[in-house]
Amino acid sequence: MLSFLSVEVRKLNRSLALLLAVAAPSLIAVFGFFMALRAKASAPWEMWMMSGSAIWAYFMMPMSVTALTALVAHMEHGPKSWDHLRALPTPRWSLYAAKAVCVIGLVVLMSAGVLALTAASVSLAAQIKPAVAPTGAFELANYARMLGLMAVAGALMIAIQFWVAMRFASFVPALIVGIGGTFFAVVATSAKQGVFMPWQMPVNILAGEAWRMQTALALGGGLGLIVLILAVIHLARREVL
Template identity: 45%
Template sequence: MIVLFRAILAETMKLKRSLVLLLAAAPPLMLGLMVIATTLTGNGPDTWDQLSMSGAAIWAYLLMPLTITALTALMASLEHGCAGWTWSLVQPAPKTLVFAAKAMVTIGLVALISAGIGASVLAAGHLVQLIAPDQAVSGTPPYALMTGLMVKMWLAGLLMTGLQFTIAHAVSSFATPIIVGIGGVFVSVVATSSEYGVFFPWLLPVNMLASEPERAQQALLTGSVGGVVIFALACVWLARRDWR
């Protein structure tokens, strides 16, 4: 356990001199500004519930897949460049634990960004109330609803995160995981109305907004369980590869 903690700490320290933290701050800021702009122009939602649901939908359908794509590719590039694997894999820890630490840091960052998204949407609504009361949304701020949505979308997105994590670390080309991630977003546009969309990794988070409870539950189960399996298999497989 101590070895794993040290590995996680080492992975966290690597992020200080990278663009990862800037990337983590960008989505909440962008979505918050978008909510403020649309609300002030009179084209935004009328109630707090609508505001929360629309913000969560934009995050799950577009921003979350693109953020995870960029995040995993950027984190993997820290190792692919400048002989990073040589340093990481000679540390006094099993290779499987090294990749497990990388996976946990990735999952933690996605959780942190998700929390930031929920906070930014609600903060944007409150800010509009202060600067333009006549354009403010009505009702009561749904803190519990927003928190529940962000947690469920994060869990449902584990499968997509695991796939992008595996591809980004297995392939040295920075473009490959980017192409896969953007391709997944484009395919999801077509697969949205399909009955099989509930099993498509890039659509699992947005299915948390499905009107049918069974569809949302299936997407949550597929994303969370599938994500854990993919991450576990990826850590074992990547650890057994020849990185010379």
């Protein structure tokens, strides 16, 4: 398993996945930078960090997961290398498990990037325009915890996207699922039933109602782990044509 993880990390270094991992948090930071410059007065750190985290959970995380899983899957689907990989004298499940761990790891790294780059962009804007310098304490532990919970709540979404991307050689089904899931999550934001949508679970970490947050963590994290395990088992057993 460790050897497969090492190989997957080296593959990522030669792919566009790392570029995506940098670009997604950077776009949020750029948006925050210009919003801070447009502000007429200072605002608490909490407002800026909540704003960046909300954009990440609401839209950028679902779309990033869609693109990331498609990229990781295409590294094998494109050159049709599954037959060679599955013929290796190692358990097949470890191939898919290593890829799943890499995807989750990149999502966690992107979450950390959202925190770091959002804080840096607002600080830079404050240097240019001192009148908008954030007020209050920068509660790093709270912001990190919030983004960590979003990653946990997004586990079910990641598992579904990973399963679809690995199952189909074409990247189109994964894109359809990801775009469709994000679309319905956006239009159903205020609906009570929306909390049960995997693509809406990360943003429910910011919900005012405790039950929405608890539901997102229980279904997103708990059910997400189960679905991911089932995905690895199914992918390892099926024949690749």
